[in-house]
Amino acid sequence: MSVGRVILAGAGPGDPELITLKLLCALQSADIILSDRLVHPDICRLHARASVPVVLVGKQGYHPGSVPQVDITQRMLDEAMAGKTVLRLKGGDLAFFSNVLDELEALVKMNIPYELIPGITAASGASALAGIPLTGRGFARSVQFIAFHPSTEDSEYDRLACDLENVTKVLYMGAARLISVLAALRERGVDGSMPVAVVEKATTTAQRVHVSTMEEAPAQWAGLDFGSPALVIIGRVVSLHHRFDWYEPTEAGTTPYPALPSV
Numbered sequence: 142m143s144v145g146r147v148i149l150a151g152a153g154p155g156d157p158e159l160i161t162l163k164l165l166c167a168l169q170s171a172d173i174i175l176s177d178r179l180v181h182p183d184i185c186r187l188h189a190r191a192s193v194p195v196v197l198v199g200k201q202g203y204h205p206g207s208v209p210q211v212d213i214t215q216r217m218l219d220e221a222m223a224g225k226t227v228l229r230l231k232g233g234d235l236a237f238f239s240n241v242l243d244e245l246e247a248l249v250k251m252n253i254p255y256e257l258i259p260g261i262t263a264a265s266g267a268s269a270l271a272g273i274p275l276t277g278r279g280f281a282r283s284v285q286f287i288a289f290h291p292s293t294e295d296s297e298y299d300r301l302a303c304d305l306e307n308v309t310k311v312l313y314m315g316a317a318r319l320i321s322v323l324a325a326l327r328e329r330g331v332d333g334s335m336p337v338a339v340v341e342k343a344t345t346t347a348q349r350v351h352v353s354t355m356e357e358a359p360a361q362w363a364g365l366d367f368g369s370p371a372l373v374i375i376g377r378v379v380s381l382h383h384r385f386d387w388y389e390p391t392e393a394g395t396t397p398y399p400a401l402p403s404v
């Protein structure tokens with residue numbers, strides 16, 4: 142039997158219409174789909190062939206119901222070795238803070254043909270739908286995308302605090318520990334008036350945007366549990382939100398994402 146192939150694709154930030162035409166074609170040619178949790182379920186429901194299995198290989202932080210990466214990679218290899226066209230769907234862009242490298246290395250090692258399809262990362266989606274242009278002229282000269290882990294060290298806080306007057310910082314996976322992050326930045330001299338935003342479920346019909354400042358956020362957001370997934374934006378550009386807040390979500394309080402199994 143001849144070997145199949147793997148298409149690794151970014152499925153966009155949330156809104157199921159924010160996918161590429163290339164992904165649309167891939168959805169129609171796949172024999173099996175392995176999908177991350179942060180891929181909007183409508184993407185497969187509406188565009189994949191009805192007979193095609195969609196396997197949820199979700200991961201959520203350190204959630205015990207997460208599927209281990211080795212199992213995901215093995216399943217992907219097994220299906221391709223069995224001659225199938227495997228579509229591996231990841232939230233946002235396929236390469237931003239994902240395990241794409243593990244999967245690529247395994248594919249190369251096994252000599253399995255593959256293709257990469259980029260997607261719109263959460264920062265771009267959140268930026269557009271929250272009306273916060275990430276490098277708005279006069280407000281920021283560059284932007285950094287940063288992933289937050291429980292093991293984040295002091296030196297990383299130093300880097301995060303650095304040059305916030307010119308550089309917008311977007312934190313992936315950082316909302317749960319935001320108050321302590323803000324305290325660490327204040328200790329490093331970041332101005333109390335520096336605005337900060339949290340965008341929950343960006344680009345979905347349940348999107349919520351919270352805006353505050355370094356100084357006021359700890360009191361304003363105390364006890365608030367930001368809905369997953371959430372993205373943090375720190376920088377002067379955040380002040381543009383109140384002028385360009387055009388998007389009106391219609392389903393506040395809901396979530397389009399499937400829950401992981403409880404174990």
Ligand code: SAH
Binds near residue numbers: 238263343
């Ligand atoms: N590859 C993805 C990121 C994976 S890391 C991408 O390019 O977007 C997962 C983190 O991305 C989440 O913890 C959250 O911080 C962010 N994220 C993904 N989708 C999001 C959404 N719709 N709204 C807000 N944050 C999101």
